[in-house]
Amino acid sequence: MTKALEGVKILDFTHVQSGPTCTQLLAWFGADVIKVERPGVGDITRGQLRDVPDADSLYFTMLNHNKRSITLDTKNPKGKEVLTRLIQTCDVLVENFGPGVLDRMGFPWEKIHAINPKMIVASIKGFGPGPYEDCKVYENVAQCTGGSASTTGFRDGVPLVTGAQIGDSGTGLHLALGIVTALYHRTQTGEGQRVTAAMQDGVLNLCRVKLRDQQRLAHGPLTEYSQYGEGVDFDDAVPRAANDSGGGQPGRILKCKGWEKDPNAYIYFITQAPVWEPICDIIGEPEWKTHSDFATPKARLPRLNQIFERIEQWTMTKTKFEAMDILNEQDIPCGPILSMKELAEDKSLRATGTVVEVDHPKRGKYLSVGNPIKLSASPSEVTRSPLLGEHTDEILRDVLGYNDNEVAAIRGAGALDPAPKRAAAE
Ligand code: COA
Numbered sequence: 545m546t547k548a549l550e551g552v553k554i555l556d557f558t559h560v561q562s563g564p565t566c567t568q569l570l571a572w573f574g575a576d577v578i579k580v581e582r583p584g585v586g587d588i589t590r591g592q593l594r595d596v597p598d599a600d601s602l603y604f605t606m607l608n609h610n611k612r613s614i615t616l617d618t619k620n621p622k623g624k625e626v627l628t629r630l631i632q633t634c635d636v637l638v639e640n641f642g643p644g645v646l647d648r649m650g651f652p653w654e655k656i657h658a659i660n661p662k663m664i665v666a667s668i669k670g671f672g673p674g675p676y677e678d679c680k681v682y683e684n685v686a687q688c689t690g691g692s693a694s695t696t697g698f699r700d701g702v703p704l705v706t707g708a709q710i711g712d713s714g715t716g717l718h719l720a721l722g723i724v725t726a727l728y729h730r731t732q733t734g735e736g737q738r739v740t741a742a743m744q745d746g747v748l749n750l751c752r753v754k755l756r757d758q759q760r761l762a763h764g765p766l767t768e769y770s771q772y773g774e775g776v777d778f779d780d781a782v783p784r785a786a787n788d789s790g791g792g793q794p795g796r797i798l799k800c801k802g803w804e805k806d807p808n809a810y811i812y813f814i815t816q817a818p819v820w821e822p823i824c825d826i827i828g829e830p831e832w833k834t835h836s837d838f839a840t841p842k843a844r845l846p847r848l849n850q851i852f853e854r855i856e857q858w859t860m861t862k863t864k865f866e867a868m869d870i871l872n873e874q875d876i877p878c879g880p881i882l883s884m885k886e887l888a889e890d891k892s893l894r895a896t897g898t899v900v901e902v903d904h905p906k907r908g909k910y911l912s913v914g915n916p917i918k919l920s921a922s923p924s925e926v927t928r929s930p931l932l933g934e935h936t937d938e939i940l941r942d943v944l945g946y947n948d949n950e951v952a953a954i955r956g957a958g959a960l961d962p963a964p965k966r967a968a969a970e
Pocket residue numbers: 559560561562563580581582583616617618619640641642643644645648649668669670679680681682683712
């Protein structure tokens with residue numbers, strides 16, 4: 545079987561999380577991802593949150609599988625020559641440098657396009673054009689400026705960020721789609737183009753339903769929000785909705801058996817209208833099926849607190865897994881709160897390759913999230929992340945066609961190794 549993106553060469557200038565998420569996905573689909581790193585330094589995450597001394601961190605290894613690493617000083621004249629050759633050879637350049645970095649390196653889009661008109665240049669920035677375009681941005685900045693934080697948390701609490709990395713990994717996903725779309729477009733036109741994804745835009749896209757609610761506010765209160773049933777007036781902006789469901793069907797997180805000791809003994813319970821009758825039977829309130837206070841979704845809205853308190857009395861008699869089994873028999877949507885420990889040990893996630901064990905020469909075995917997108921004719925294997933500069937010579941020779949003398953000259957000019965090492969050797 546060939547991989548879907550086999551033959552596509554990616555010049556990977558990404559670092560930290562957002563860009564590496566994107567290029568890791570492309571690598572899983574079969575692209576040859578050549579990660580260009582600063583000599584002696586590399587992607588800063590190699591050394592961040594280290595758990596094993598002298599080994600690349602999990603932060604780095606879990607975001608850079610299936611890639612090759614070349615160290616290259618792109619500010620060195622010889623390094624610029626090599627970079628030019630990489631641009632001539634590769635199909636896509638992906639970067640998430642701070643604003644203006646590629647230009648300062650001497651490789652603005654116009655120059656890259658002139659060197660290789662077929663090249664696609666894909667960039668992640670914190671903000672699109674506008675007042676904040678020059679700002680550096682990290683995950684939580686994007687969550688706060690993209691509408692997620694203002695709509696996450698409890699009404700009477702501070703805005704909250706979420707553990708899902710929607711700013712970084714979410715934008716990486718958006719960019720990957722932009723790249724494969726541009727590759728498809730190139731097959732028809734022969735031309736490369738620029739692909740940009742701003743983290744604020746990516747987060748806002750994921751918060752689309754909240755912009756929906758912002759506009760609904762102009763026409764009256766948001767009746768499916770708990771605060772409506774509690775008689776609390778709405779302001780002029782979408783409020784934080786705690787664990788209310790975003791889809792209009794009332795939902796809450798409820799305690800299950802063992803909640804006193806286990807912080808994850810909870811289940812998400814949705815009182816979806818079509819399954820209201822089985823819900824009433826399961827919780828032991830069959831008369832609610834016909835009672836005028838409970839029989840219709842509209843009648844239930846002002847009574848959601850009472851309803852969920854009653855449902856919770858039932859869920860507290862079951863473990864989250866027992867409750868899930870019982871509810872799913874009746875097609876009642878629910879979600880046990882699974883801890884990272886439970887997910888790491890989940891046999892079905894291991895079987896599908898969504899959770900994989902990877903071996904690394906310096907750190908040994910570790911768990912990672914494999915490719916969550918499954919292609920039937922192009923299955924992903926997860927291979928370990930590269931050591932810093934592990935493939936420098938191989939890429940110079942096999943991908944760029946330099947001979948031994950040329951490689952020696954590039955090295956001699958200081959384009960491949962860290963400057964302090966050179967000084968010590970001289
Ligand atoms: N050789 C020589 N220099 C290199 C190099 C190489 N191979 N690779 C990078 N550099 C240099 C760059 O030229 C730049 O130098 P300059 O500022 O003198 O022009 C510098 O290293 C890196 O700059 P930058 O990308 O701004 O890194 P940073 O650590 O200062 O900022 C971010 C990090 C993430 C804030 C920033 O890159 C950013 O805002 N990125 C866009 C948004 C984003 O993706 N954020 C989420 C990250 S998960």
